[in-house]
Amino acid sequence: MITRLILQTVIWLTAMGALLFGAAGSLAWPAAWWYLIELGGLSLWLGLWLARHDPGLLAERLAPFVQAQQSRWDRLFMMGVALAWCGWLIVMGLDAMRFRWSAPFPVWLVSFGSLCVFLCLFLCCFVFQANSYAAPVVKIQTSRGHKVIDTGPYAHVRHPMYGAALLLLAGTPLLLGSWWGLAFVPVMVIGIGWRAVREERVLADQLDGYTAYMARVRYRFVPFVW
Template sequence: MNLTLASLGEILWVLGIVAWTVIRYPFERRARRVRVVDNRRSPSDMCGLVMAVLGMAVIPFVYLATDWPAAADYPARAWAVGAGALLFFGAVWLFRRTHKELGKNWSISLEIRDKHQLVSGGPYALIRHPMYTSFLLMALGQAFLLSNWIAGLAGLVGFAFLFFLRVDKEERMMMDSFGPTYRDYMDRTKRLIPYLY
């Protein structure tokens, strides 16, 4: 088998998505058993989720399965595949850490669960939304691993929709639930990138 750099990038991307799915699955199962006490799902929230799934999963999978749109391909570079692998590995590691810290508080959408607690340990000690940070790292990794302008960059577009349609609403929900405690937490942390934003 003649493994090209482009093929290696694609394989690494698929392995990252498989790891992401394996990490998330048990938390989705457990979350179904914990009662939701405040549900803030909205059409814009669902739009953000759909756009994220399209950009970070559907479009890349279509590209890998059909090679469409091949006209947007460009030559893979070793440094890009290496950078993409590091970014994706970092994303999966952070994704796992966020799930572990959240435990029963985790939700796929804007929900407060029964006996919900404010999590401020682990990666949450530095940033309020480390799961979004992991998505950003995944999207950047995808851009380097998939040597196609559309499939590669679709993840960043999907991430942008998810982040900008949800993060303000999520923080409002947390303020409503935890009041001054969450305000204090906001004062000592950044949103997405430690020490910067």
């Protein structure tokens, strides 16, 4: 499984690099290199941690993002996310490097973007520690004894991984130096919010105790916000 983790990470980073540097028209983009190194290194660290502490969840995380057990709407959503992510990387490469529509970002803002990326993956570790059913697709994992999780970060928000993802969405264009990339973030956040609402309908309908959990934990992503 570790071999698969490393292989998928390398393929994923190679594809992202091809989109970023292809759109930029140059390999001389230190911010993009650091982004790939940071994201890849943290992802491998998190995957290796899962391999030791929860191999079942790692297997779920490495599974295809389109699966037969998913609802049709979630399969379409995940395919849309993949396309949107690729387009987003291309836009940021065109903006930050090829055409330089955005003025160079100050070092402190780029550093803040890097910190956001780090915090996203760091917080995901706490999510995985609390929830062994945190698969990337919306489905009930009956064979793994799927149950409601209300400890750790789930005691405060119903979708802590989505909350952590907001940091990645904001940090990526800041690190790469693209205002155009940042302009697309609200649209992506709305998309994640839409999926969270649909996901909750599935869980409330098919997972015992989830409706009561929703009544206890009011907020979805960020405490006292939403």
